[in-house]
Amino acid sequence: MSALKRPQPRPGVLAIDPYVPGKSSAPGVARVFKLSSNETPLGPSPKAIAAYKAVGEHLEDYPDGSSTALREAIGRAFGLDPDRIVCGAGSDDLLNLIADAYLSDGDEAIHTTHGFLIYPIATLGSGATPIAAPEKNHAADVDAILTAVTERTKVVFLANPNNPTGTYVPFDEVKRLQRTLPPHVLLVLDAAYAEYVRRNDYEAGIELVATSENVVMCRTFSKIYGLAALRLGWLYGPAHVVDAINRIRGPFNVNAAASAAGIAAIADTAHLEASRAHNDKWLAWLQVEIRKLGLEVTPSIANFVLIHFPDVEGRTAADADAFLTRRGLILRRVKAYKLPNALRMTVGSEEANKLVVAALAEFVGSKALGRK
Numbered sequence: 301m302s303a304l305k306r307p308q309p310r311p312g313v314l315a316i317d318p319y320v321p322g323k324s325s326a327p328g329v330a331r332v333f334k335l336s337s338n339e340t341p342l343g344p345s346p347k348a349i350a351a352y353k354a355v356g357e358h359l360e361d362y363p364d365g366s367s368t369a370l371r372e373a374i375g376r377a378f379g380l381d382p383d384r385i386v387c388g389a390g391s392d393d394l395l396n397l398i399a400d401a402y403l404s405d406g407d408e409a410i411h412t413t414h415g416f417l418i419y420p421i422a423t424l425g426s427g428a429t430p431i432a433a434p435e436k437n438h439a440a441d442v443d444a445i446l447t448a449v450t451e452r453t454k455v456v457f458l459a460n461p462n463n464p465t466g467t468y469v470p471f472d473e474v475k476r477l478q479r480t481l482p483p484h485v486l487l488v489l490d491a492a493y494a495e496y497v498r499r500n501d502y503e504a505g506i507e508l509v510a511t512s513e514n515v516v517m518c519r520t521f522s523k524i525y526g527l528a529a530l531r532l533g534w535l536y537g538p539a540h541v542v543d544a545i546n547r548i549r550g551p552f553n554v555n556a557a558a559s560a561a562g563i564a565a566i567a568d569t570a571h572l573e574a575s576r577a578h579n580d581k582w583l584a585w586l587q588v589e590i591r592k593l594g595l596e597v598t599p600s601i602a603n604f605v606l607i608h609f610p611d612v613e614g615r616t617a618a619d620a621d622a623f624l625t626r627r628g629l630i631l632r633r634v635k636a637y638k639l640p641n642a643l644r645m646t647v648g649s650e651e652a653n654k655l656v657v658a659a660l661a662e663f664v665g666s667k668a669l670g671r672k
């Protein structure tokens with residue numbers, strides 16, 4: 301059969317480079333430290349695990365399709381109106397729903413050059429064209445985003461902090477972006493790592509959503525709450541955006557186990573604080589120690605660091621990746637993010653962090669280029 305006679309996906313779908321998740325194994329290595337997906341080394345709250353297990357007694361029941369108890373729990377924790385919250389199967393689900401609801405053929409959606417990969421994927425999937433706005437020093441640049449706006453622009457995706465760079469846009473700049481964008485352009489603030497941020501010039505998006513009609517904020521339970529396996533995220537938006545997303549989301553897009561675990565996780569503030577404290581300590585330590593080895597590290601406010609390697613045979617990011625992987629230390633190649641000379645490392649346990657620094661010291665210090 302000729303290709304034209306068989307069913308065809310919408311334009312753009314076959315232009316997508318499928319998302320490749322971080323590696324999770326190292327062949328032939330018994331003990332592996334996975335530092336490639338920005339998962340928390342502390343795991344979820346034990347209360348979330350107990351709540352998850354309790355759902356196992358009632359698997360015959362459909363979940364509450366509108367995640368009422370979860371939205372109320374999020375509303376209590378963040379001081380938000382639960383009616384302005386939509387939950388999803390991870391924030392990926394919500395980002396795709398936003399693209400589906402607001403983009404169609406011929407439209408454009410802006411992301412930044414090293415922005416999170418799901419943005420161009422979701423954009424192409426809905427028939428629109430992704431436009432990359434250049435960054436400055438590996439950070440989103442509001443002027444470059446504004447310059448990229450055309451009459452076709454419908455959505456701007458901004459990860460703040462950004463993955464994989466760990467950089468952020470201060471609140472004043474985010475406000476300037478919102479103020480200057482045409483009012484019909486939806487600004488999506490993806491704050492997947494907001495809980496880790498310790499900066500008083502940062503705002504995840506709550507204030508801007510509350511005071512405007514064209515901003516939506518996405519959050520996740522996959523990172524600091526340690527529930528990545530369950531797929532749970534939420535958005536906070538204006539009533540009209542919430543209404544649109546609710547019309548197209550799957551009626552049971554959040555499963556009962558995820559919902560129960562999320563409610564318990566959000567209530568366990570002691571666990572949250574312990575996770576933040578762990579990250580504060582080791583994020584700072586890693587940046588200092590890795591720089592001491594002569595490697596450049598992009599300043600990060602999230603739970604990972606971007607480490608740059610020279611483009612010299614035997615010293616490259618690919619060489620470092622192979623060297624570390626043989627020792628069971630799995631970092632993330634970020635070539636797909638247009639960063640071929642860097643590796644992203646998640647802040648891990650004390651043991652994992654120390655092992656990576658020691659292995660990098662060995663890698664950097666190995667005299668013979670290409671020594672394995």
Ligand SMILES: Cc1ncc(COP(=O)(O)O)c(C=O)c1O
Nearest residue numbers: 390391392416459463492520522
């Ligand atoms: C910036 C950003 N947004 C969203 C996500 C998706 O998170 P999830 O779908 O697990 O909620 C990630 C995960 O890596 C991320 O880095």
